Amino acid sequence: MPAQPFPPLALLSVFDKTGLIPLAQALVQEHGFQLLSSGGTAKALLEAGIPVTPVSDHTGTPEILGGRVKTLHPRIHGGILARLERGEDRADLEALGIPPIQLVVVNFYPFEQAVARPGVSLEEAFEQIDIGGPTLARAAAKNYPHVTVLTDPSQYPQYLQLLSSSSSEAERLAFRFQCARRAFERVLSYDRAIVHYLARSELSRPSPAPATPAAQVFQLQGIPWQRLRYGENPHQAATWYVVDAAAPGWHRAKQLQGKELSYNNLLDLEAARALAAELSLGLANGPRPAVAVIVKHNNPCGVAVRPTLAAAFEAALAADPVSAFGGIVALNQTLDRETAQRLAEPFLECVVVPACPPEAAEQLAAKKNLRLLVLPDFEVGPTQNLRTLAGGFLVQEADLPQEADRRQSWRVVSERQPTPEEWADLEFAWIVCKYVKSNAIVVARQGQTLGIGAGQMNRVGAVEIALRQAGSQAAGAVLASDGFFPFADSVEAAARAGIRAIIQPGGSLRDADSIAAANAAGMAMVCTGIRHFLH
Numbered sequence: 001m002p003a004q005p006f007p008p009l010a011l012l013s014v015f016d017k018t019g020l021i022p023l024a025q026a027l028v029q030e031h032g033f034q035l036l037s038s039g040g041t042a043k044a045l046l047e048a049g050i051p052v053t054p055v056s057d058h059t060g061t062p063e064i065l066g067g068r069v070k071t072l073h074p075r076i077h078g079g080i081l082a083r084l085e086r087g088e089d090r091a092d093l094e095a096l097g098i099p100p101i102q103l104v105v106v107n108f109y110p111f112e113q114a115v116a117r118p119g120v121s122l123e124e125a126f127e128q129i130d131i132g133g134p135t136l137a138r139a140a141a142k143n144y145p146h147v148t149v150l151t152d153p154s155q156y157p158q159y160l161q162l163l164s165s166s167s168s169e170a171e172r173l174a175f176r177f178q179c180a181r182r183a184f185e186r187v188l189s190y191d192r193a194i195v196h197y198l199a200r201s202e203l204s205r206p207s208p209a210p211a212t213p214a215a216q217v218f219q220l221q222g223i224p225w226q227r228l229r230y231g232e233n234p235h236q237a238a239t240w241y242v243v244d245a246a247a248p249g250w251h252r253a254k255q256l257q258g259k260e261l262s263y264n265n266l267l268d269l270e271a272a273r274a275l276a277a278e279l280s281l282g283l284a285n286g287p288r289p290a291v292a293v294i295v296k297h298n299n300p301c302g303v304a305v306r307p308t309l310a311a312a313f314e315a316a317l318a319a320d321p322v323s324a325f326g327g328i329v330a331l332n333q334t335l336d337r338e339t340a341q342r343l344a345e346p347f348l349e350c351v352v353v354p355a356c357p358p359e360a361a362e363q364l365a366a367k368k369n370l371r372l373l374v375l376p377d378f379e380v381g382p383t384q385n386l387r388t389l390a391g392g393f394l395v396q397e398a399d400l401p402q403e404a405d406r407r408q409s410w411r412v413v414s415e416r417q418p419t420p421e422e423w424a425d426l427e428f429a430w431i432v433c434k435y436v437k438s439n440a441i442v443v444a445r446q447g448q449t450l451g452i453g454a455g456q457m458n459r460v461g462a463v464e465i466a467l468r469q470a471g472s473q474a475a476g477a478v479l480a481s482d483g484f485f486p487f488a489d490s491v492e493a494a495a496r497a498g499i500r501a502i503i504q505p506g507g508s509l510r511d512a513d514s515i516a517a518a519n520a521a522g523m524a525m526v527c528t529g530i531r532h533f534l535h
Helices: 020-031 039-047 055-059 074-081 087-096 111-116 122-127 132-142 153-164 169-203 263-280 309-319 337-343 358-362 420-434 459-474 489-497 511-520
Strands: 009-013 034-037 103-106 148-150 223-228 238-242 254-257 290-296 299-306 327-331 348-353 371-374 384-389 392-397 441-445 448-453 478-481 501-504 524-527
Touching: 009 020, 009 039, 009 074, 009 132, 020 034, 020 039, 020 103, 020 153, 034 039, 034 055, 055 074, 074 087, 074 132, 103 132, 111 122, 111 169, 132 148, 132 169, 148 153, 148 169, 153 169, 238 263, 263 290, 263 299, 263 327, 263 348, 263 420, 290 309, 299 309, 299 420, 309 327, 309 337, 309 448, 337 358, 420 441, 420 448, 420 478, 420 501, 441 459, 448 459, 459 478, 459 489, 489 511, 511 524
Parallel strands: 009 034, 009 103, 103 148, 327 348, 348 371, 478 501, 501 524
Antiparallel strands: 223 238, 254 371, 290 299, 290 327, 299 448, 384 392, 441 448, 441 478
């Protein structure tokens, strides 16, 4: 190929100007680049005394439409997309006097930050959709054999190092390929942010509902947040991804002390948080209580509501002190000194609270391995659940907390009505049962779990586990079941243990048998009409 008659040419068009000036100085002073730029980028370069050719001078066309069209021109994209190994492409450039562009430095208007502002209008959001930037990035990435595209300031030092070193062309080609991949990832991320915003906007605008809503393409984007030591087991690699760094979530929790969070820690923390958050909404006709939840292996093992946080934790721990060893604790109120002192006594893996003053944190400082986290948006959880399977994944609406008037849809199907105390315990047990793996049974009394049967393949087996754990305390307690009773045997077992009231979804073909068993034992039975399977 004949020697190139043009000096190396770089196009710089960035919103985020981090590292811009040092990069441009090195390109011009050390490597003989000529710079093209426009708008705010050109202004910043000129103010720093760096020579730059305005894009409008290079193209012979002024910026139009208030700056909406700057770089969308054949002299720009022809210079980027030319395949210099092809004679016909070189001939086109020579005939039109278009110099090839070797480097494109570009980042985009901050659409994600713009739409995160409260009250931003649809029109304001649309003005923040970058057209020229993603187009430049895609064009440069497509022609990576000849063009380097830098979409992140963190890439600048390595690029300059490659220019300054005696690196081989193979090394430079590998770098250009990685930069191209990063560019396409950034464009994809940007477009997904726009799609997500538009989807939310559509939900807020009334429109006729189709007779049968059609499933839409499901967009999911994860930002790598933390490489975890391993997954559920040491031989499994794992990474923590975040959907939106600006939105509420565990990535915004502040870890005050303790070891690095593990994959299993995060799963258990979310299970504990979700249950504590729903109980935080309060039971019917009552104030918002102090809530303590202890989780092991993604199941609650001790849960309690009390007037104070310390009392709630003591009751949750007493519910199953054996299983609580090495547990994960979620508390729904600001951690106080007294509760912190009690938390320091047993061996725990993690504690999460919505706030923690220094005097409370000091009580746990000696427990150096205990992970203490503050999660400000404690009650905000996901609205969808995802599960992977061979060849794809499943998406469902999250089983969101029910309204405080949830009792309005419940039916008492027994002859005896629950007492006020039983109503409160039934509601408490029902909420806890929702967060226990199916088949799930919860025995509770006075705002405290006494026995939990989790993850059993048959319901009567889960009943037996929960009753055995509750022991003599089952007498006078209530029992919750996440699914209906297929036979009367579970109700009969509960009656023999002294259970006074049962709450379940109902809906079995043999509901009448279970209701008859409850009536024969003088028990109250409530059917909610809603099931809470958890797999």
